Amino acid sequence: MAVPKRKMSRSNTRHRRSQWKAKVPTLVKTVENGRVVYSRPHQAKVVEDSAGTPLFLEYKGRKVADI
Numbered sequence: 001m002a003v004p005k006r007k008m009s010r011s012n013t014r015h016r017r018s019q020w021k022a023k024v025p026t027l028v029k030t031v032e033n034g035r036v037v038y039s040r041p042h043q044a045k046v047v048e049d050s051a052g053t054p055l056f057l058e059y060k061g062r063k064v065a066d067i
Contacts, residue, residue, distance in 0.1 A: 008016075027038040039045055044057040044064050057065040 025040055028041045030037050030039065044059040046054045046067070047056055047058045047063075048054050054067045056063050056067055
């Protein structure tokens with residue numbers, strides 16, 4: 001791990017930290033069973049039965065993992 005050679009001043013530390021910004025996650029709007037659902041792109045989603053019990057993970061219409 002890198003170790004600084006000198007102490008960083010409070011001003012420089014705060015200036016560096018102030019550049020960090022939170023981003024709004026990108027969401028994809030889809031309609032499933034007449035319901036509007038927002039999900040993150042390129043992530044597996046949980047498939048549930050009618051009772052709401054999680055069954056498996058699905059990505060691009062394919063089963064990728066059991067729960």
